[in-house]
Amino acid sequence: MFALVDCNNFYASCERVFNPALRSRPVVVLSNNDGCIIARSEEAKALGIQMGTPVFKCRDLLRRNKVAVFSSNYSLYGDMSSRVMTTLADLAPDIELYSIDEAFLDMSSFGRYDLAKYARLIRRRVRQHTGIPVCVGIAPTKTLAKVANRLAKKNPQYQGVCLLDRAELIASALAMTKVEDVWGIGRQLSKLLSARNIKTAADLAAAPAPWVRKHLHITDAKVQAELNGTSCLPMELVRPAKQSICTSRSFGKSVTTWEELHQAVATFAGKCAVKLRKEGAVASMLTLFIGTSPFDDIEARYWGTKSIALPYPTQDSMTLIHAAQSVLDLLFRAGHGYKKAGVIVSELSPVAFAGRTLSLFADEAAADSEQSKTLMLVMDGINQRYGRGAVRLASENSVAWKPNQEQLSPCCTTRWGDIMVVKG
């Protein structure tokens, strides 16, 4: 048996934990550039505010209903997430951290223990330790646990817990679940299935397996098997090594000059380097993309993307920034108002392997130098101790293109200075 523990309206709930005055008010959290609504409390959902709505389209509604609006505060959400996960790790022998607000727990060793009762204990414990409300779904496969969790969330009478441990319970749960709400079935696929009159999870479970395998993907065949109680997706107890790392942003205002874009690109490459070092990986490939707003007139739009091989597998900020800027020179077209850019590093390998392969060309290094490694170590150390950005390379700068973040809440759990401003 698998339990899926999923935090309710996670970002909105995080904002509430340290601000009790928000408990009776609708709360929404905005995307990185204060552009779209990406999290909503139950009260906000009840107002009809949809996921992904641009704020400017519902500003009146927000004001009329005194909705509390926040910029996204990932320091806070990341820290609250690890508190929730730490609490959960004590409650089951094995745990898979699936996303920032979800984890699977391995319940297979619980035997004849009352799982519904245990699920209620999980909810209480997480609430007590972190202040975050969660729902728990338990079932024989991960996909069914997802179904169960969804029912627990949608139906107040379940009180946050749904246990699917008998065939008739599973059957009725599948009949209640629309096919587009099944984990792994997205918009395109549900359109296709709907045309074949497959409208509920029960319909999908009952569809002839050979037809599914022939006309859909192998992943969808697994979804179907999981709905029918055959577990195809095992617990993943260790996070697999990342294959790529991306840093990208939309700009608070459109960027027109080469200099500003250069700074943005340098900053993103620098952030990728920090993430690489945190991951313990080196990258062999770098991709840069820059673009105008997709909402611009079609003739004003521009989208450029290009990848280059790095001189050797690296995690050095200066090497990556230099590479990203050289790609920018190839992609930059004057006369556009750029709205977004990003850097992706890929072909990652563990840092322990860096330099094992000798360069074919004798005058080329095969890995970062000892000086560069030491310098990066010192930089990361200083930034960890004194705060991100305490030291940076001169080319990294975020003045001109800085994203809008007008409603940022304090970092109550990660920054001492911020604790003082909390009231209530």
Place this chain on the structure above:
DNA sequence: TCTGGGGTCCTAGGACCC
């Protein structure tokens, strides 16, 4: 005026091998 960010997996098809 204002429209997110960061990932993975799968497949089709081209280019190449013998």
Place this chain on the structure above:
DNA sequence: TCTGGGGTCCTAGGACCC
């Protein structure tokens, strides 16, 4: 008119997840 068979590798792009 007739024109093999069996592979691998790589990439772009689509679809999905949160």
